[in-house]
Amino acid sequence: MAETLNPFEIVQKQIKTACDKLGLEESVYEILKEPEKVLTVSIPVRMDDGSIKTFIGYRSQHSTVLGPAKGGVRFHPDVTMDEVKALSAWMTFKCAVVGIPYGGGKGGVRCNPKELSKSELERLSRGYFRAISPIIGPEKDIPAPDVYTNAQVMAWFMDEFSQLKGYNTPGVVTGKPIVLGGSLGRSEATARGVTFTIREAAKKIGLDLTKATVAIQGFGNAGSVAARLLHELGCKIVAVNDSQGGAYNPDGLDPEAVNEYKKKNKTVKGFPGSKDISGAELLELDVDILVPAALENVITSSNAANIKAKIVGEAANGPTTPEADEILYKKGILVIPDILCNAGGVTVSYFEWVQNLMNFYWTEEEVNNRLEQIMVKAFNEVFDIHEQYSVNMREAAYMLAIKRIAEALKLRGWV
Numbered sequence: 001m002a003e004t005l006n007p008f009e010i011v012q013k014q015i016k017t018a019c020d021k022l023g024l025e026e027s028v029y030e031i032l033k034e035p036e037k038v039l040t041v042s043i044p045v046r047m048d049d050g051s052i053k054t055f056i057g058y059r060s061q062h063s064t065v066l067g068p069a070k071g072g073v074r075f076h077p078d079v080t081m082d083e084v085k086a087l088s089a090w091m092t093f094k095c096a097v098v099g100i101p102y103g104g105g106k107g108g109v110r111c112n113p114k115e116l117s118k119s120e121l122e123r124l125s126r127g128y129f130r131a132i133s134p135i136i137g138p139e140k141d142i143p144a145p146d147v148y149t150n151a152q153v154m155a156w157f158m159d160e161f162s163q164l165k166g167y168n169t170p171g172v173v174t175g176k177p178i179v180l181g182g183s184l185g186r187s188e189a190t191a192r193g194v195t196f197t198i199r200e201a202a203k204k205i206g207l208d209l210t211k212a213t214v215a216i217q218g219f220g221n222a223g224s225v226a227a228r229l230l231h232e233l234g235c236k237i238v239a240v241n242d243s244q245g246g247a248y249n250p251d252g253l254d255p256e257a258v259n260e261y262k263k264k265n266k267t268v269k270g271f272p273g274s275k276d277i278s279g280a281e282l283l284e285l286d287v288d289i290l291v292p293a294a295l296e297n298v299i300t301s302s303n304a305a306n307i308k309a310k311i312v313g314e315a316a317n318g319p320t321t322p323e324a325d326e327i328l329y330k331k332g333i334l335v336i337p338d339i340l341c342n343a344g345g346v347t348v349s350y351f352e353w354v355q356n357l358m359n360f361y362w363t364e365e366e367v368n369n370r371l372e373q374i375m376v377k378a379f380n381e382v383f384d385i386h387e388q389y390s391v392n393m394r395e396a397a398y399m400l401a402i403k404r405i406a407e408a409l410k411l412r413g414w415v
């Protein structure tokens with residue numbers, strides 16, 4: 001059968017494999033294979049030239065068996081309902097892997113935010129949140145940032161919801177600016193979690209990080225901070241890229257300097273002293289660690305055999321297809337799957353929500369220490385299953401998550 005690149009079909013396959021490996025009754029798969037609720041909204045936005053343009057948005061709540069739905073909102077021209085459904089399912093399993101009391105949700109708006117003015121983006125953000133507000137709330141579903149959304153967008157979401165309610169409701173959204181109830185450490189949390197899991201993986205395979213080389217695909221919130229934190233651990237970052245192009249320097253790139261360059265030039269391409277590199281070449285570089293930190297389906301059956309890294313740390317959601325997983329596993333590459341590797345973001349979102357509900361705020365050190373404990377524990381639990389059952393790390397992560405979810409489903413009487 002031809003390899004599917006439909007992320008929703010991919011996640012269904014991943015769920016089925018784990019249910020079968022765990023020997024679970026069919027009813028668990030029957031429940032988990034579809035989201036509980038998917039809302040499609042049309043969002044008419046007054047553009048700066050006076051015209052009206054209608055955008056399509058989605059919010060998918062895959063599961064609420066372990067708690068309220070949780071997950072980011074993506075603004076991207078290629079957003080589809082199936083992508084959002086898949087991303088919401090990945091959130092369910094991610095929260096279960098790290099043991100935080102949430103289900104999974106995800107949202108998306110099909111738009112190109114790079115082509116919108118700031119005021120158009122604000123009207124779109126507020127319109128989307130107003131449209132999905134009937135199914136959102138601190139006890140129901142708590143959105144957060146994802147690709148091409150940020151703390152400012154979260155501030156508009158929170159303000160719109162608070163105005164609808166008539167009182168301040170910071171716990172409806174995470175990833176907010178600090179002054180509006182955001183958590184210290186949230187903006188770096190995804191990459192910090194990625195870095196903790198890569199550090200643990202390196203220990204398992206005996207890789208000395210002070211001699212390790214790294215390539216990173218995507219230089220946004222996840223990728224740019226991962227570059228800095230891995231550099232701080234002594235790794236040499238040899239290549240980075242973004243949607244416009246890439247920068248390669250075998251002697252190493254200074255992530256802070258690349259960041260400054262990107263702020264001015266809107267891309268990493270052309271960074272002084274670097275050579276241009278294509279996205280395909282970056283993935284196949286002879287490096288120790290590869291960090292996909294952009295979008296889905298970049299490691300497929302077409303290029304998996306050419307991946308040379310010893311560790312693949314999936315900062316992005318869904319970068320590797322199931323067929324590619326098989327190939328990487330047979331090659332002995334240690335893949336830290338998305339639902340484990342990038343779970344630091346939602347973990348600190350959980351801390352942010354707890355702080356909002358308590359109205360009591362933690363220091364950055366407390367946040368980072370608690371994050372480290374959760375990530376290291378989850379990594380070791382997944383690694384143990386990977387060894388005990390001789391399954392790849394992704395299957396192990398799904399087995400850990402689905403075992404927890406199946407227990408909750410049984411206790412609640414849903415299966």
Ligand SMILES: NC(=O)C1=CN([C@@H]2O[C@H](COP(=O)(O)OP(=O)(O)OC[C@H]3O[C@@H](n4cnc5c(N)ncnc54)[C@H](O)[C@@H]3O)[C@@H](O)[C@H]2O)C=CC1
Pocket residue numbers: 145146147148149190217218219220221222223241242243244279293294295296315316317342343345346
């Ligand atoms: N922000 C967060 O807290 C979390 C993000 N993630 C995942 O991390 C990934 C990246 O998200 P963020 O960093 O938040 O988004 P972002 O919007 O901050 O950055 C996305 C980056 O990807 C780049 N990009 C887009 N298309 C590309 C392509 N074809 N080739 C190379 N680079 C490309 C963009 O230029 C940008 O640098 C996504 O898969 C997201 O779902 C996962 C967990 C949490």
Ligand SMILES: O=C(O)CCC(=O)C(=O)O
Pocket residue numbers: 070071072073094142143144145146174175317342343345346347349
């Ligand atoms: O912080 C969150 O709630 C979710 C972040 C997210 O969308 C993700 O982990 O993919």
